[in-house]
Amino acid sequence: MKYLDLVSTYEKLDNTTKRLEMIDHLVELIKKTPTDLIDKIFYLTLGEPSWIGKPEIGxxxxxxxxxxxxxxxxxVKKIESHLKKVRGLSSENRTTDLGSFVGTLKGKKQMTLIKPKPLTVSQVYSTFEKMRTFSGSGSQERKMKSLASLLGNAxxxxxxxxxxTIEGKLRVGIAEMTMIEALAIAFTDDKTNKEIIENAYNLRCDLGYIAKELAVNGIKAIKNIKIQIGNPIRMMLAQRLATPEEILEKLGGKCALEYKYDGIRIQAHKNEDKIVLFSRNLESLTEQFPDVREYIKGINVNQLILEGECVAYDITKNKFKPFQELMHRRRKYDIDKVKEQFRxxxxxxxxxxxxxKSYLNxxxxxxxxxxxxxxxxxxxxxxxNLIVESPKPFYDFLDNSIKDGCEGVIAKSIQIDSIYKAGARGFLWIKYKHSYQENLGDSIDLVVVGANMGRGKWAGVYGAVFGAIYDKDTDSFKxxxxxASGFTEDVLKTLMDLFDPLRIKKQDPRVELPKEIKPDVLFSPNIVIEVRGDEITLSPTYSAAFGEFKENAGLSIRFPRFIQIRKDKNPExxxxxxxxxxxxxxxxKK
Structure with a gap:
């Protein structure tokens, strides 16, 4: 299969903002891809799962x-000068990414004396795979040589x-859920089968593997995909309700309460002496927490998967330490040193x-x-934990959790159907924080999709950012x-570093921008931030839940304030x- 066939699909995706058109283009690509290449097409387009542990292609x-x-x-200075110049302009006719710049450059300098053989998908993929393995002395030169060879024949x-692709900036506006729907249509002619494929993906988070299994063995094989130790399971998530009374009613009159610890959620896999740890967004935490690995190794069973919350803890005083101290453990170097310093x-x-045995059901x-x-x-x-059947012990347990340094509680169903629903957010688990007694209650996690440049003392940095929620039904961001508040000078500088590589020249097809307001700068939807506000209001400007409560009005956060960047969360x-x-x-209701 020619690499140009894949590139042609990328071009089509890049030139539409309509989701149905994007799915049609993906279905066409999947149908014409040979079975032995289907997983490689998915890896080139979405990237290989980070939990696999391979070095990045990037x-x-x-x-x-x-x-x-x-x-x-x-x-080099001429290239850097050109990029700096065009990235400072908002004109739609300007090139703003290195890929487009190289494409234009290649068009001007295309050699015609000897026509190179067409690149194939296998050739490009295998070159990227080889580049992953380069390390140590001379590795940069070998990477450069491999990339130059590809560019020479391209x-x-x-x-x-x-x-x-090599920069990790494909940005064709698609993600896993869109690809899953395209798979269902391409191989079964029935998009409702996307639920079967999604369920399999929740258990085995490798869409390249699932695509190939579907291509080779059909939808029945997808139904039979099982848990594999070492392969993360998408984590179950909790819903919200306004009062303990509502929670108890929703959960059948009684429930289990658990402390909601303020830490990092970890899914631990043990297979004999091999221990691997995964974060909520399916990244490997195995190397950062050698002490947790030892704790899991001490459990006297050969195979297990469990979940817990990893918190900063003062062992001598037997009490929690601030969440910020835990962030010192999210590093790749001096791990043994920080392990002792930040327990x-x-x-x-x-x-x-x-x-x-699986315990999910x-x-x-x-x-x-x-x-x-x-x-x-x-x-x-x-x-x-504690089993409660009335509001008073619920409130007492909540108060104790706050006194002990926790965020609140998680109420969990204890009914016969209280299974673990991988990848689902439902009412079998309901979170409740003390702050819910305030007007807005909980904080909100938003994906940053654009920004306005600062004025006055904030000139040269982003003065305000636009936040969006995730709409699962349409796989889009509203x-x-x-x-515009809550930012310190240091945070604003950090945001510049984070978001500058994500700048795009036209609206991402998965993003629905506000009506009548155009951000100065647009971003690919990648970074999640935590925000608090005074209340949720109806707004004719913003697209979140548009038309749900009033015609021509969506939901907006009044007086939103930045709290922190959520590096542990994916946009979805x-x-x-x-x-x-x-x-x-x-x-x-309040």
Whole structure:
């Protein structure tokens, strides 16, 4: 299969903002892709799952520029000067990314004496795979040589997308849920089968593997995909309700309460002596938390998967430390040193797999009982819990959680159907914080999709950012507010560094911008921030939940304030349309 066939699809995706058209283009691509290449097409388009542990394909822009300079005989400073100039302009006719620049350059300098053989998907993929393995002395030179070889044989359009892929800036406006729907249509002619494929993806978070399994063995094989230790399971999430009374009613009159610890959620996999740890957004945490690995190794079983919250902890005083101290553990270097300086404890709250058996479809009560039998290690504790049947003990347990330094509580169903729903956000788990008694209550996680440049003392940095919620039904991001407060000077500088590489020249097809307000700068939807506000209001400007409560009006956050960047969340983990609607309804009950 020619690489140009894949590039042609990228070009089509890049030139539409209509989701149905994008799915049609993907279906066409999937149908014409040979079975032995289907997984590679998915990896090139979405990237391979980070949890696999392979080095990233990516190449820093400076090294890519150095390669381009050597390949085309253009000074590095001239390339950097051009990029700096066009990135400072908002004209739609200007090139703003290195890939487009190289495509244009290649078109001007295309050699015609010897026509190179067309690039193939296998050739491009295998070159990227080889580049992953380069390390140590001379590795940069070998990466440059491999990239230069690809560019030398590439057409202008191919060169553009090779650079975008190597930089991790494909930005064709698609993500996993859109690809899953395209798979369902391409291989089963029935888009409702996307639920079967999504369920399989929740258990085995490798869409390239699932696509190939579907292509080879059909939808029945997808139904039979099982848990595999070492492969993360998409984590179950909690809903919100306004009062303990509502929560108890929703959960059948009684429920289990657990402390909601303020830490990093970890899913731990044990297979004999091999321990791997995953974050909420499916990134490997194995190397950063060697102490947690040792705690899990101490559990006297051969195979298991469990979940817990890893918190900063003062072992001598037996109390929690601030969440910010935990961030010192999110590093790649001096791990042994910081391990001793910033101690942690894992509070385990669920069991997903034990021995050779999946516990996903067992009730909460059974999972909890098995968990308590397992955890007898000083570095591990089960999450503090209590069964309640009335509001008073609920409030008492909540107050105790706050006094002990937690965020609040998680109420969990103890009914017979209280299974672990991988990848789902439902009412089997309901979170409740003390702050819910305020008007808006909980904070909101928003994806940043644009910004306005600062004025006056904030000139030269972003003065305000536009936040969006995630709409699962349409796999898109709906704007809900402009955030202009809560930023310090240091944070604004950090935002410049984070968002400058994400700048795009036209609206991302998955983003619905506010009506009558155009941000100065647009971003690819990648970064999640936590925001608090005074209340949720109806607004004719913003697209979140548009028309749900009033014709020609969506939901907006009044007086939104920046709290922090949520590096532990993917864009699709942001607050959803359904959650925002629920919060608005809860607010109006007070």
């Amino acid at each position: 190449m820093a822009e400076k090294l890519a520029i150095k390669t381009i300079s050597a390949s085309f005989g253009i000074p 057409s202008p359009k191919e060169a553009k997308w090779i650079i975008r 942690v404890k894992l509070f385990v709250f669920d069991l997903l797999f034990l021995g050779r 067992e009730s909460y009560v059974k999972r909890r009982k098995e968990l308590e039998n397992l955890i007898k290690n000083n570095g591990l504790s089960t999450a503090k 704007t809900t507010c402009k955030i 983990d942001a607050t959803t349309t359904d959650e925002l609607i629920q919060m608005f309804q809860n607010q109006n």
